[in-house]
Amino acid sequence: MIFVTIGTQAPFDRFIKIIDEIAPSINDEIVAQVYKCSFVPKNIKVVDFLPPDEFNKLFDSAKLIISHAGMGTILSALQKNKPIIIFPRISALGEHRNEHQLATAQKLKELGYVYVAMDEEELKNYITQKDLVPLHIIGSKASHSLIESIEDFVG
């Protein structure tokens, strides 16, 4: 199963539409968590807002994650050792309040931590690749130095 998520802040029709168009050429089942999307997909299963526990269940059973460039999903994928393709929201198209997702995606691409797709073609190329492996793994906690710094300050 491939799990697609757009977060809980705003719709992302352009992205869901592309996924829906690619779906018939993919063998795996695709489940998408959407939010207030006006576009109705024909080829994929969609679910509305998911509470964290149910979200995690779907996330854990997926073999591939495809999402907007939201850090919650990205951190979860890196920690759970799942390959993830991110497709940033573009503020100029009304998909977010500012262009930080483009910047996040660019930075994570430079670091080589995730697959970044900017358009339908790139997304399709990644999804149809057979052996998409996780590019980077992280632990469950923030930097020790950050924790120490906070502890020193709090006392």
Added chain:
Amino acid sequence: MGKRKILAVASIGGHWVQLLRISKSLEEKYDVVYLSTHPKCSKMVEGNKYYLIQDFSRWDAWKLIPSLFRNFYIILKERPDAIITTGAAPGLVCLFAGKLLFRKTIWIDSIANVQHLSASGRMASKFATRVYTQWKDLSDKKILFAGNVLGEL
């Protein structure tokens, strides 16, 4: 004397995921009380006290007033030594309430802000007792860098 107490605050989503990656380590030393914007978030911090607060963005700022009072109530009841948040707007309001009640206030700007501090982070930097960025190149004398939620330096 009991453990010192920290209020840990974040909106549901990426902010909450980032907060937990920090606060879970703090739980070893402190009594951590959580505030977030969805009832189910409490399931991820079982064993800790949890308060639900209202979600809003900077664009529906009228919710700020009731939210401020709710935060006053929680802070006066819990009497934390420090308040820590990874954002977004609800965390900023809690931090502000904490500042007015003379608590230590810590803003950790989301790792999603790679080019400049978030708008909420810039506001927090006007009053919070400590502000962190998660990217070294965004740090200066006032905006500190000590690591990030990825666990890397």
